Amino acid sequence: MSATEIKTATLESVFELCRETAQDVEFTAAKTWLKERPGRKAVGCFPIYSPVELIHAAGMLPLGVIGAGNQIEITHADSRFQSFVCSIVKSTLELGFTDRLNFLEGMLFHSICDPARNLASVFARNFPKMFIDYVHFPQNLASPLGKQYLETEYRRILSNLERRSGHTATADDLNRSIQLYNSIRANLRELYRIRTESPHLLSATESFVLTRAGTLMAPEEHLEMLQQVLAAIPARPARPKDRIRVVLEGSFCELPPVALIETIEEAGCYILDDDFLRGWRWFTGDVPVEENPLRALADSYADRSYYSGAKHDTREVKSAHLIDGAREKKADAVIILAAKFCEPALFDYALYRKALDDANIPHLLLEFEEKTWIFDRARSEVETFVESLLFD
Amino acid sequence: MLDNTEQKKNAGDLIPLQSLGKKGSSPAAGVKKDDTRPDYQGKIHNLQKDMIGRYYDHLTAAAEGKGGKSVYMMISGNPVELIQAFDMIPVYPEVNALQLAVKKQSLPLILKAEEMGYSTDNCAYVKADVGMYFSGCKTPFATIPQPDLILCNYVGCNVYLQWFEHLAQYSGRPIYNLDIPFSRSESGEPSEADMSYVVKQLEEVIEVCERLTGKKLDYKKLQRIVALSGETGDLWSEIKKLTRQRPAPFDAYFDSVTMMAPLYCLRGTEDGLRFFQEAYKEMKQRADRQEGPLPEEKFRFVIEGPPPWPFLRAFRDMFSRWGAVAVASTYSTVGGLWEFGFRHDPLRPLESIASHMLQWNLTNRNFLHRYQQIKDYVEQWNADALVIHSVKSCRLFSAGQGDMREYFAKELNVPTLLIESDLEDPRYFSEAQLRNRVDAFFESLEHRKLMAAK
Numbered sequence: 153m154s155a156t157e158i159k160t161a162t163l164e165s166v167f168e169l170c171r172e173t174a175q176d177v178e179f180t181a182a183k184t185w186l187k188e189r190p191g192r193k194a195v196g197c198f199p200i201y202s203p204v205e206l207i208h209a210a211g212m213l214p215l216g217v218i219g220a221g222n223q224i225e226i227t228h229a230d231s232r233f234q235s236f237v238c239s240i241v242k243s244t245l246e247l248g249f250t251d252r253l254n255f256l257e258g259m260l261f262h263s264i265c266d267p268a269r270n271l272a273s274v275f276a277r278n279f280p281k282m283f284i285d286y287v288h289f290p291q292n293l294a295s296p297l298g299k300q301y302l303e304t305e306y307r308r309i310l311s312n313l314e315r316r317s318g319h320t321a322t323a324d325d326l327n328r329s330i331q332l333y334n335s336i337r338a339n340l341r342e343l344y345r346i347r348t349e350s351p352h353l354l355s356a357t358e359s360f361v362l363t364r365a366g367t368l369m370a371p372e373e374h375l376e377m378l379q380q381v382l383a384a385i386p387a388r389p390a391r392p393k394d395r396i397r398v399v400l401e402g403s404f405c406e407l408p409p410v411a412l413i414e415t416i417e418e419a420g421c422y423i424l425d426d427d428f429l430r431g432w433r434w435f436t437g438d439v440p441v442e443e444n445p446l447r448a449l450a451d452s453y454a455d456r457s458y459y460s461g462a463k464h465d466t467r468e469v470k471s472a473h474l475i476d477g478a479r480e481k482k483a484d485a486v487i488i489l490a491a492k493f494c495e496p497a498l499f500d501y502a503l504y505r506k507a508l509d510d511a512n513i514p515h516l517l518l519e520f521e522e523k524t525w526i527f528d529r530a531r532s533e534v535e536t537f538v539e540s541l542l543f544d
Numbered sequence: 545m546l547d548n549t550e551q552k553k554n555a556g557d558l559i560p561l562q563s564l565g566k567k568g569s570s571p572a573a574g575v576k577k578d579d580t581r582p583d584y585q586g587k588i589h590n591l592q593k594d595m596i597g598r599y600y601d602h603l604t605a606a607a608e609g610k611g612g613k614s615v616y617m618m619i620s621g622n623p624v625e626l627i628q629a630f631d632m633i634p635v636y637p638e639v640n641a642l643q644l645a646v647k648k649q650s651l652p653l654i655l656k657a658e659e660m661g662y663s664t665d666n667c668a669y670v671k672a673d674v675g676m677y678f679s680g681c682k683t684p685f686a687t688i689p690q691p692d693l694i695l696c697n698y699v700g701c702n703v704y705l706q707w708f709e710h711l712a713q714y715s716g717r718p719i720y721n722l723d724i725p726f727s728r729s730e731s732g733e734p735s736e737a738d739m740s741y742v743v744k745q746l747e748e749v750i751e752v753c754e755r756l757t758g759k760k761l762d763y764k765k766l767q768r769i770v771a772l773s774g775e776t777g778d779l780w781s782e783i784k785k786l787t788r789q790r791p792a793p794f795d796a797y798f799d800s801v802t803m804m805a806p807l808y809c810l811r812g813t814e815d816g817l818r819f820f821q822e823a824y825k826e827m828k829q830r831a832d833r834q835e836g837p838l839p840e841e842k843f844r845f846v847i848e849g850p851p852p853w854p855f856l857r858a859f860r861d862m863f864s865r866w867g868a869v870a871v872a873s874t875y876s877t878v879g880g881l882w883e884f885g886f887r888h889d890p891l892r893p894l895e896s897i898a899s900h901m902l903q904w905n906l907t908n909r910n911f912l913h914r915y916q917q918i919k920d921y922v923e924q925w926n927a928d929a930l931v932i933h934s935v936k937s938c939r940l941f942s943a944g945q946g947d948m949r950e951y952f953a954k955e956l957n958v959p960t961l962l963i964e965s966d967l968e969d970p971r972y973f974s975e976a977q978l979r980n981r982v983d984a985f986f987e988s989l990e991h992r993k994l995m996a997a998k
Contacts (some may be wrong), residue, residue, distance in 0.1 A: 233946060234946065236936050266939035266940040278947070290725035294720070296720065466709070466719050466721055495706070505712060507623075
């Protein structure tokens with residue numbers, strides 16, 4: 153085998169491993185890591201953005217507890233949350249009821265929407281041994297008061313985490329964690345840059361499973377994996393296909409099934425950008441390494457972050473970011489891929505729709521559920537959409 | 545209960561709830577009144593109709609350019625005292641939406657919003673309001689003025705943030721997100737950082753209002769207004785306590801939601817205080833006369849969740865036929881929770897306003913705090929059962945009520961009924977189905993009582 157072929161084979165097996173990890177509801181990779189050394193602890197992070205550096209600096213492993221996809225049946229949680237609530241709330245609760253989260257010290261929930269907030273309370277009541285906390289992110293970002301408040305909120309969360317882990321995080325600990333996650337995020341941004349410039353070299357499905365796997369393993373291991381992948385990608389033997397270029401928005405929380413992302417791509421789309429796992433790719437650049445790391449994190453939350461469904465920054469119009477982004481990337485169209493019953497995404501859609509129409513950008517709304525197995529309807533909707541663009 | 549002669553007298557000058565806000569309207573002509581059904585109206589309903597009518601006239605005048613700056617706000621936990629201190633007009637899209645539903649006018653507006661791209665799964669309050677906005681801001685009870693300021697008091701309800709984000713875009717008017725940290729501590733007490741953040745934002749809001757009106761804040765005026773709110777809250781709290789006795793002098797859900805309108809639209813005003821003084825007087829008289837809203841009070845229940853506004857009467861009948869009276873409700877605390885001791889304090893105006901927004905309203909308190917609130921109601925108001933009315937539109941209220949039912953029914957042994965419909969969208973109300981479920985529930989309660997008596 154030539155050097156290129158070896159590298160390619162390794163690349164494929166990395167993607168395969170990530171895909172397995174991404175769909176693993178037993179948290180095998182994380183549990184393996186935890187067992188390697190006594191006293192290791194993990195904290196689950198429910199969407200969207202979690203200040204993972206705080207958990208890491210306090211000496212614990214942050215893990216993305218982001219629903220159970222289409223991997224488990226919901227038999228307990230549906231008696232607690234109604235049919236008109238999104239699936240991720242129920243599947244996450246089901247993970248709890250089926251004892252799959254017992255290995256965690258606790259969970260962090262964040263202000264994103266009403267069901268997620270109520271979920272935090274339901275967790276607290278049903279799993280009293282777990283440490284449950286709720287981060288109130290400021291929705292007044294037009295005033296410096298918002299991020300100043302966030303700094304105090306981070307201090308509160310950190311103290312609670314430290315109590316649980318038994319380790320007090322120093323400023324150096326925090327900055328080391330910040331640097332580590334900065335590197336990871338920089339690598340993820342690089343993946344997304346490749347997808348925008350050379351979408352034939354890296355599919356959205358591949359970058360999705362790479363990102364998702366990273367939320368389920370130790371960050372140090374994830375960084376190594378990303379570096380290997382990035383080294384191998386340029387040499388990938390792949391030819392551009394005849395596809396339309398799209399930007400995807402609206403899937404910042406509940407995760408689309410891997411096969412759905414594949415379906416959209418196979419139906420004729422190069423997905424140049426998306427907001428999958430937005431919370432783990434929250435920052436547009438590095439978080440500065442400063443004397444006051446909590447302030448650096450709080451400032452970055454407010455001023456170095458992407459616009460998205462759960463952040464109500466009145467300083468700018470959200471749809472403008474979507475449109476500018478689509479134009480910069482020379483996208484042919486926008487697909488709003490929203491989880492069923494996702495109130496923030498569906499509210500945004502009403503505004504996006506008008507803005508995209510005014511900007512003459514073709515767009516399609518697709519609703520999905522994490523728990524689906526069959527994507528025929530989605531496939532034909534996207535195919536029809538693609539055809540209308542290719543042959544108009 | 546009013547005796548027959550009083551009933552006849554009142555039937556004549558009865559102003560149905562549906563004509564709320566219309567000046568000088570007479571009872572709906574040609575509508576046969578079923579005399580076997582209880583009379584739900586009283587003097588307070590008329591007084592309220594009158595005051596709210598004037599409030600809406602004020603809005604219409606502002607819409608027609610006859611003066612007054614309008615500030616859009618949400619009813620739950622808001623700094624209306626500040627707005628009143630600047631002589632600005634508080635406008636409540638939530639109240640407008642529910643009035644539209646009561647008048648059975650919400651559906652076409654909801655459909656209009658859905659045509660614009662709003663989802664069937666978005667809160668119908670918002671859809672009705674947006675539909676109304678794009679229909680010339682006209683309602684049967686008022687023309688709603690454009691906002692001079694959109695003051696989004698974010699107290700727990702995430703939909704508030706989206707709603708006002710949309711209105712700001714549509715109107716092009718300035719928006720201020722007044723961010724109230726969500727109640728996260730076990731006790732519900734806000735931290736010092738929480739308080740400081742809110743008070744500092746209130747100071748910014750004052751600056752915004754000063755720029756808008758060209759006037760400096762009259763601090764003494766603010767204190768007087770805060771004192772009015774304090775007194776009003778005190779009376780509301782005393783009124784609510786009256787339903788602890790047997791029989792309860794009024795229905796703490798169906799009658800409370802009527803009394804809520806002046807609490808939201810007129811809090812901090814002399815009129816608002818006067819309404820509650822009258823309401824307290826009337827309810828106290830009924831309590832002293834051992835009168836209740838029904839011929840016989842057979843069941844006392846606590847009810848959680850917003851009412852199905854388009855079907856208020858039909859919904860009420862479902863419970864009345866069983867002699868069931870609500871003795872406490874969580875929905876009536878959306879605008880504020882005064883029955884557990886909180887008062888607006890004129891000596892600490894900004895701090896007490898902040899406290900009201902942080903801790904003393906339903907929506908900023910967490911789900912488990914609500915369980916505790918309901919538990920307190922069941923115990924202190926001597927209720928036989930809990931009714932959970934789950935509404936599709938409102939996830940703040942509804943998401944997770946299955947867990948609430950589990951807690952009350954299985955852990956506390958409180959008979960609990962969970963029923964579903966919507967607060968604004970008439971399409972989700974299945975009258976026959978709901979009635980069957982309510983009937984089955986009270987039948988079994990009745991049976992339990994009989995067995996216990998043996």
